[in-house]
Every structure is written in structure tokens, then in C-alpha cells.
Amino acid sequence: MLKETERQTAGSQDIALYVHVPFCRHKCNYCSFVSYSHRESDIPAYVSALQEELALSAAGQRVSSLYFGGGTPSLLSPQQVGDILSTIRSLFKIDEAAETTLEANPGTVDRPYLAAISASGVNRLSLGVQSLHDDELKLLGRIHTSVEAKNAMRCARRAGFSNLNLDLIYGLPGQTLSSWQNTLNEAIELGAEHLSLYALKLEGDEPLYEAIERGEVPPPDPDLSADQYELAEELLAAHSYQHYEISNWAREGRECRHNLVYWHNMPYLGIGVAAHSYLDGHRFANTRDLDRYLKALSHDVPLIREMSEEIGPKMKLAETVILGLRLNSGVRLDDIRARFSVDLRDRYHQEIDELTCLGLLENDAGGIRLTSRGRLLANEAFWRFLPE
Ligand code: SF4
Structure with missing residues (x-):
């Protein structure tokens, strides 16, 4: 855990x-x-x-x-x-x-x-x-x-x-x-x-x-x-x-x-039709329906959520790695340790080795980042970090 x-x-x-x-x-x-x-x-x-x-x-x-x-x-x-x-x-x-x-x-x-x-x-x-x-x-x-x-x-x-x-x-x-x-x-x-x-x-x-x-x-x-x-x-x-x-x-x-x-997978609040929010480990989205949105807010009735889910610690770690890999600076080991008390290389050693062999990831003392080829095939890298 x-x-x-x-x-x-x-x-x-x-x-x-x-x-x-x-x-x-x-x-x-x-x-x-x-x-x-x-x-x-x-x-x-x-x-x-x-x-x-x-x-x-x-x-x-x-x-x-x-x-x-x-x-x-x-x-x-x-x-x-x-x-x-x-x-x-x-x-x-x-x-x-x-x-x-x-x-x-x-x-x-x-x-x-x-x-x-x-x-x-x-x-x-x-x-x-x-x-x-x-x-x-x-x-x-x-x-x-x-x-x-x-x-x-x-x-x-x-x-x-x-x-x-x-x-x-x-x-x-x-x-x-x-x-x-x-x-x-x-x-x-x-x-x-x-x-x-x-x-x-x-x-x-x-x-x-x-x-x-x-x-x-x-x-x-x-x-x-x-x-x-x-x-x-x-x-x-x-x-x-x-x-x-x-x-x-x-x-x-x-x-x-x-x-x-x-x-950086940090918190945000989305306001308006279809807006997504991520607060306190909870992700939710407002209704995509403009009429329902207007009706809810003008009649003081609860706003309909299109989606609402708790993001557990494993998924949160995976999302932080996947989103961080979108950045050319990549994912830093010390950031992950500070936020999750986890050693990124230990936790994902198999995924990191495979992606490095495929030429999609590069691995230095500070962390991991996608290569140029990895940026073109990013989804091929991302799914491997998702929990089973
Ligand atoms: S119709 Fe879609 S793509 Fe075109 S301006 Fe509106 S949001 Fe943008």
C-alpha cells in the first residue's frame, strides 16, 4: 500500500x-x-x-x-x-x-x-x-x-x-x-x-x-x-x-x-458545463448538458455530475508519472519520493527497463523522461504505468 x-x-x-x-x-x-x-x-x-x-x-x-x-x-x-x-x-x-x-x-x-x-x-x-x-x-x-x-x-x-x-x-x-x-x-x-x-x-x-x-x-x-x-x-x-x-x-x-x-497532477477546480475538477483526491465533472446545467443553477437544485470518482494512491501515482512524462523535463525521483514516499525506479523497474530498451524512455540520475521517439509514441509508454 x-x-x-x-x-x-x-x-x-x-x-x-x-x-x-x-x-x-x-x-x-x-x-x-x-x-x-x-x-x-x-x-x-x-x-x-x-x-x-x-x-x-x-x-x-x-x-x-x-x-x-x-x-x-x-x-x-x-x-x-x-x-x-x-x-x-x-x-x-x-x-x-x-x-x-x-x-x-x-x-x-x-x-x-x-x-x-x-x-x-x-x-x-x-x-x-x-x-x-x-x-x-x-x-x-x-x-x-x-x-x-x-x-x-x-x-x-x-x-x-x-x-x-x-x-x-x-x-x-x-x-x-x-x-x-x-x-x-x-x-x-x-x-x-x-x-x-x-x-x-x-x-x-x-x-x-x-x-x-x-x-x-x-x-x-x-x-x-x-x-x-x-x-x-x-x-x-x-x-x-x-x-x-x-x-x-x-x-x-x-x-x-x-x-x-x-x-504536475496538482489540484484544479473546473466551473461550467462539462468542466472537470480534481480536488482532495476526487475527480468529478459537471454535466455536459447546457439546459440541465442552467436549470440546476437557476433553481438551486444539486448540480448533476457527469462523472465522479475517488483516485486511490496507486492510480494517483500512475497518473502523476504519466502526466509528468508529457513534460520534457520528465518525472523526477525526488518529487515522487516527496509526494508518495516511493522510489520510482523500484516501483516501476520493469516498465522503465522495457521502455528504455525500446528507445522510448531515457533514464538519468535524477529521473525518467520520454525520448523524441517516445514523444511520438507516448501512449505506448503511458499504459504500462497504469495499475492492473
Ligand atoms: S466549434 Fe469546437 S473547434 Fe470550433 S471554435 Fe468552437 S470549440 Fe473550438
């Missing part, structure tokens, strides 16, 4: 706070996130519901970072963003300088909007650019063009944002190595402090998946996708971006502090 030595008492440990905004102007062709189109008239009621849920969830915790994700959080007005932030500041202990990110769709923002949300306390912007080629944006069903994406970036700078992320997607049907290289070069030229690069992932019911099934669009090529990933690694390293997590690159000191909480 593992001995859990980590502090996990509510209110005694900093948490990251996530706010989900499930509204989108139009559903993208590849989207499997919890987002609703044509429901923008529900935004005022949703903001009230978020404030209600915040009041119900607050227990004096210290908040180290805030993240508005979606959906399209930039469909909230600056006033609504400001109101939610005021509620958070009144209920939680929060440092004025805490990293506060808002995800924005380039098709929904202009300079006055960005200046207003910057004034309300948002200090990091994550722009869902996805591609800087109009044909790829059209295939994805995005509402913006490449020109609008570049303008959004420039407006963000003029509005005072000095910490910007761009989300980009590779592995698209028909996307060549050279079109991906162009997107990366343009993103580098735009000078974002942080880049999140995601491989296209289709779950099976998106319009793009169906178009591929019908033979109207070529299927993604996994070998090309791996080449695109390796190209990004080379190109971004040559432009002083540090590859700090499987899908994330940052200029020095600009790693996303909020997401680092997830990768």
Missing part, C-alpha cells in the same frame, strides 16, 4: 481555476468539444450560473492561475468577463498577477474588445488560429481567415498583450509538409510567446470524419503527421522555442502555468 504524504486538504493548497464557456458561433467540422452553436442568447443566464457555481464551490482556496476555455470564451462581452473575474476575486484568494488566460477565436475579436478584456485582468490570450492557409481553415469549418488570424494577433499586441499563445493543427487531410512549414514560419514571424501544436484527432461523428468516410476528403496520413511533428521540433528549436511538453513550445519563462498544474 502506498503511503500518501502529499497535502491535499481543501484550502491548504493552491489550485488552478478553469471556467468553461460552451458557446460557439458555428460548430467546426472537426470539433468534438462540448460547445453549442446558436445558443448565444443564453450567455447572460450562463454567466449568472457560473457566478452561482463559483459561490457554491469556493472554500477559501488560493488560486494560482485562471483559464477561460471553450467553446469560444471571446463570445463573452468584456463586461461579462470582468463580472466573472470580480466574483472570483471576491470568493478566492488570488494574486493580482496570477496568470489569467482567455481563449479567443480570431473571428470574434478586434482591438477595442481585446483592450477591454486586458483592462479587466486577462493577461494571457490563446488564439485558436489552427492554420494560416485559407483552404485548410475552410476544410476545418473555422469562421476566420488567415488574414483575420494575423490581424487578431496584431490587435492583441496593440491592446497590450505580451503573453500570447497560438493553437495550430497538423495532420490535416491534404495538408503537405510544406504548407505546415509555411504555417509554422508565419506563426514564428508573428512572434507568439507560446505555441500549442495538436495533431488532428477525430472521434467518429464529426462532419470531417464523415466526409473522409464518404471518400470526399483524403484520410490523414499518420506518417506525414509524424514528419510534421518532427519538422516542428526542428524549426521551433532553431527559433528559441523550448519544447516543454509533448504538444507545447514556449519562449523561456512563458510556459503555460495553468496547464503545468494539470501536468
